[in-house]
Amino acid sequence: MDQDTVAPGASRIRAILVIDDHPLYSDALAMALRHVFDDCKIRSATSLGEGLAQLGPDFSPDLVMLDLKLPDVTGLSGFLRLRERIPDVPVLVISALTSVEVVQALMEAGAAGFIPKDAATNDLKTALIEIRSGRRYLPPGYRNAGQAARTGARMPTVQEVSQRIAELTPQQARIMKLICAGKPNKQIAHEMSLAEATVKAHITALLRRLGVQNRTQAAVLVESANLDLGTGLGDADARAFLNQ
Numbered sequence: 001m002d003q004d005t006v007a008p009g010a011s012r013i014r015a016i017l018v019i020d021d022h023p024l025y026s027d028a029l030a031m032a033l034r035h036v037f038d039d040c041k042i043r044s045a046t047s048l049g050e051g052l053a054q055l056g057p058d059f060s061p062d063l064v065m066l067d068l069k070l071p072d073v074t075g076l077s078g079f080l081r082l083r084e085r086i087p088d089v090p091v092l093v094i095s096a097l098t099s100v101e102v103v104q105a106l107m108e109a110g111a112a113g114f115i116p117k118d119a120a121t122n123d124l125k126t127a128l129i130e131i132r133s134g135r136r137y138l139p140p141g142y143r144n145a146g147q148a149a150r151t152g153a154r155m156p157t158v159q160e161v162s163q164r165i166a167e168l169t170p171q172q173a174r175i176m177k178l179i180c181a182g183k184p185n186k187q188i189a190h191e192m193s194l195a196e197a198t199v200k201a202h203i204t205a206l207l208r209r210l211g212v213q214n215r216t217q218a219a220v221l222v223e224s225a226n227l228d229l230g231t232g233l234g235d236a237d238a239r240a241f242l243n244q
Contacts, residue, residue, distance in 0.1 A: 013132055015041040017061040019051040019082075020094070021070055025117070029065060029094070032121060036128045047071055048078045052085060061089060063112075063131065068095040068102075076105055076220070083110055090131055094124075103142050105220045113137035161221055164210050172206040175199065180219045 016033055020026040026044045033042055043059060045051035048070050055061070064086070070078055082091060090112030095102075103114045113136050115127050127137040168176060171192075178188045185203070189196040203215070212218045 013037050013040060013062040015059060015061045016043075016063045016065065017051055017054060017059075018042065018044045018065045019046075019048060019070065020044070020065070020067040021046045022067075029124075032124055033065075033128070036125055036132070048073050048081065052082070055086065061086075064089055064091045066091050066093050067117075068093060068097055076102070076109065079106060079111070080109060092127060092131060092137070094119075100142065101216050101220050103138070105217075107136075107138070111136075114142060115139060161210075165222065167209060168206055172202055172209070175202050176206055176218065176222065179203070179215050180222055 014037075016037065018026050018029055018033075020029065023044075023046070026046075030042050030044065033040060041059075043054055043061075045054060049072050051064075064082065066079060066082060068076070068079065072078075073081075079091065079093065087110075091110075092112050093106055093114045094117055095114070096117045098116050106114055112131050113127055115124060115137070116139070119127075119139065123139065130137040165173070165176075174192065175188060178191065183191070185196055185199050188194075189199045192199070194202075207213065207215075207218055210218050210221055212221055
């Protein structure tokens with residue numbers, strides 16, 4: 001369990017917004033929430049747009065429960081838009097997408113926690129209690145995914161990522177697209193008629209410019225900004241998610 005604090009006053013949870021496009025799951029989640037938070041006002045939305053539209057003077061949630069796969073978002077862009085709109089409200093992501101790369105990106109972006117959709121009810125209650133106490137939550141198997149968040153790492157905003165991508169040279173941008181398509185260095189070199197050593201040099205330069213450590217992080221970063229470069233992570237769950 002990640003013991004980082006979430007946000008001041010996170011324990012005073014009186015209103016919760018649930019954003020999930022599966023009504024049955026959303027209803028079950030609302031029931032579980034009422035067992036943890038007494039007299040809590042709960043609203044539901046089936047899309048990000050619907051959820052954002054509910055925010056206003058008459059409803060200001062203290063916690064948001066967010067499913068990543070929504071009909072009006074791609075990749076992590078929905079989560080980032082929500083964080084930009086309500087940066088001080090903890091967001092607990094509940095998703096069937098369990099890739100460590102995706103979870104790490106969420107934690108670096110400031111998520112209050114992550115829990116798989118197939119988690120047991122007791123695990124969900126534990127997560128809610130931790131967040132109510134002002135701490136972040138990750139299941140034991142995902143502790144390493146929160147390491148970057150604990151060391152103070154911050155995922156760039158959509159605008160920052162877009163600017164970094166715009167600063168790539170045309171050749172670097174093409175290599176980035178091939179990386180996102182899952183192509184190895186040897187195949188990239190063949191398709192671009194370059195020496196493999198030259199491709200490696202370009203990759204090193206573009207990773208530095210994007211501010212990431214490896215190809216997987218670069219692909220997650222590009223998709224987080226909802227940029228049209230394609231995707232292709234090594235992990236099957238991440239690839240399925242980022243190929244939406």
